[in-house]
Amino acid sequence: MTLTALLPSDPPRGTTPDSTYAAFASWVSDRGIGLYPAQDEAVMELVQGHNVVLATPTGSGKSLVAVAAHFHSLARGEVSFYTAPIKALVSEKFFALCEIFGPENVGMVTGDSSVNADAPVICCTAEILANIALREGADADVGTVVMDEFHFYSDPQRGWAWQVPLLELPQAQFLLMSATLGDVTRFEDELTLRTGRPTVTVAHAERPIPLHYYYSEDPVQESLQELLSTRQSPVYVVHFSQLEAIERAQNLTSINVCTREEKDRIAELIAGFRFSAGFGKTLNRLVRHGIGVHHAGMLPKYRRLVEQLAQAGLLKVICGTDTLGVGINVPIRTVMLTALSKYDGTRTRPLNAREFHQIAGRAGRAGFDTAGTVVVQAPEFAIENKKAMDKAVAKFGDDQRKLRQVVKKKPPQGFVSWSEKTFDKMVASTPEPLQSSFQVTHSMLLNLLERPGDSFAAARRLLTENHEPPARQRALLRRALGILRELLATGVVERTREPDEHGNRLRLTVHLQQNFALNQPLSPFAMASLELLDRDSPSYALDVVSVIEATLEKPRQVLAAQEKKARGEAVAAMKADGVEYEARMAALDEVSYAKPLEELLEAAFETYRQGAPWLGDFELAPKSVVRDMYERAMSFGEYIQFYSLARSEGILLRYLTDAYKALRQTVPQDALREDLEDLVAWLGELVRQTDSSLLDEWEELASGAGPRDASEEIVPPVPERLTSNERAFRVMVRNEMFRRVQLFADEQDRALGELDGQHGFDADAWADAMDAYFDEHEDIDDGPAARGPQLLVITPEPTRWKVRQIFKDPAGHLDWGIDAVVDLAASDEAGAAVVTVVGVGRLD
Secondary structure: OOHHHHOOOOOOOOOOHHHHHHHHHHHHHHOOOOOOHHHHHHHHHHHOOOEEEEOOOOOOOHHHHHHHHHHHHHHOOOOEEEEEOOHHHHHHHHHHHHHHHOHHHEEEEOOOOEEOOOOOEEEEEHHHHHHHHHHHHHHOOOOEEEEOOHHHHHOOOOHHHHHHHHHHOOOOEEEEEOOOOOOOHHHHHHHHHHHOOOEEEEOOOOOOOOEEEEEEOOOHHHHHHHHHHOOOOOEEEEOOOHHHHHHHHHHHHHOOOOOHHHHHHHHHHOOOOOOOOOHHHHHHHHHHOOEEEEOOOOOHHHHHHHHHHHHOOOOOEEEEOHHHHOOOOOOEOEEEEOOOEEEOOOOEEEOOHHHHHHHHOOEOOOOOOOOEEEEEEOOHHHHHHHHHHHHHHHHHOOOHHHHHOOOOOOOOOOOOOOOHHHHHHHHHOOOOOOOOOOOOOHHHHHHHHHOOOOHHHHHHHHHHHOOOOHHHHHHHHHHHHHHHHHHHHOOOEEEOOOOOOOOOOEEEOOOOOOOOOOOOOOHHHHHHHHHHOOOOOOOHHHHHHHHHHOOOOOOHHHHHHHHHHHHHHHHHHHHHOOOOHHHHHHHHOOOOOOOOOHHHHHHHHHHHHOOOHHHHHOOOOOOOOHHHHHHOOOOHHHHHHHHOOHHHHHHHHHHHHHHHHHHHHHOOHHHOOHHHHHHHHHHHHHHHHHOOHHHHHHHHHHOOOOOOOOOOOOOOOOOOOHHHOHHHHHHHHHHHHHHHHHHHHOOOHHHHHHHHHHHOOOHHHHHHHHHHHHHHOOOOEOOHHHHOHHHEEEEEOOOEEEEEEEOEOOOOOOOEEEEEEEEHHHHHHHOOOOEEEEEEEEOO
């Protein structure tokens, strides 16, 4: 039974605080659970219409209180919003609330799609709600706001989105939730003042599963063996780099983590799971040992696999980063931190109290454990020094002269030290008070100007009543005035001679889309830039891709790998040319990753910005990832291997998914050309065959479909047969054939032998073909014109395709080429075109 079945027939008629509380308590009781005292108190406050700050420990049931807030809003006939910091949590909550309230009553809104957006319960990221608050203010149809992981209020980049709703939605009832809020007196006082509702903090709850803290000076492997032998698994070993997490997991395969029965059960559950080459093979081996890896660079299907195996109690150790500190549903008995410092993108610094308690709070499983364990490892050099000293004491006793001669390891350069005193202080500490991270941007002011009423007064109020100190508020005011002058100078905003009915003398001259500045803000610029391209150029399709790629966020790990590769190739070329070391180093500063159309796009961007100055808030970033992959005719796995991106597969996949969505959404019909449509189809199928979860969810939501089946099967949904998408499959076959043309043009017989040697066409056979071809022709074209469809002849047969790739020679004889066959069944199994070369030479 859904919870909505307990609503009165005509909300809010017949609804009272007592009746709402009784109905909710009855539903909870029917599920065989009871409310903790803190939950009960929070629910009673909510049904009386009060704001609640729920600052209770992890595992104390904050999610159930959030359900009560949504139910109370439904009972009053109002719309409620659930917000969280990341899309993964928003999506998880969307499907959970669909089960509780029925899919017809729950919607989800993201920056690029929405489903059931008129539902009375909406799940969205904080930025979506902030956008609504800026544009509609007190007139917005927002009854209740549930803000999960509210400590993101202090996030330097995104904190503004958590603060704006508090300032701009006085009509709403708020539930702010986090286990690490610190002193919240300010929020209590201000929410009461702004909303006219009493605000209550519920923070006195005891943790249902108490935590025991330990400081370990034993090596990590010994500590883990002790935890496993004393049945304190599953253990989450927290690292602050992805590389360290993977290396730790691989080192642990030398110890016996699982029983034979557990290993057999894991093998049974993952028997149908398709692991890709590279990291997939590594993860396959690890999980069969009962060891998981979890970090943001993994493919979504791999993270989900680890989460599901952990939920089944089959992974005894999970090595990862602090990604599990943000509400992901993975049951953990023990948390082991390998460090008390982290690199935050700018510098290595000590963890703050909030970060420590957020991670430590994951320990202890409700319903399974009577206590959770948190272990903090001493620095590795300190552990080795202790071992050396213990060994010396065993040998020399208390001979201080001998003991002083023990050589001690020094901390590595740049090391941020921690010790047992640091640990004790961290355990005893409480989370720091939340610090405001407010900012003002072009898009913020434009959204305020879109709001009916006196927009200048609204902006002044927002800029003077935010939570920044006075000096910072004055700086924000100066910044806002500078933005306004720019908007006026460019004609985006104009002054009116007479005030409107609200007394407003400023008026927008452009209309903003509903999700302005959230859904690819540079998309209008991209559309305008397409007019600059030559439709008749052989490179037109790839140039369109470059325009779109320039508007996407940078996948920094991928670009860093591209730059490293480019610099390595540049150094090798300069050495071969005899360039001196100093000259090589000077020239190397100019080498970066590829930036197609950089000059054209940057000049166009400066011109376009004159009429759209808010675009200054966003970065135009020319780059080549999709284009590079296509031009190199590589599959996802080959691209990962070529750039050594095994630890960043998930980042690359997210980028390719965003590129596919942007191409689908941005490029108008009249700008399409057949080869561009082929390329878009290829990209979508490449993403789907690699890991369809991100794309399937987006297309499901974009189509307005209901929630997916939340089954707990280990095997993710298998994408459709690759060969069923003939258009995309043809492009994949063309890429496989053209890759051989490129290698042939560069006389890379060894690389070609690696591709085809297992089928009998080895490096020697390729070398002989090259000698024969270049005896007859001076060169071979491997540019865009050489990959045209007229040079690829495909003859479909029931179980295979015969393929002929014709070489484009300078004289235009077109008398040489490659003959191959494509195994359709093998291609479906592999999720990529499986090509076997059968001949290279003169064509019949």
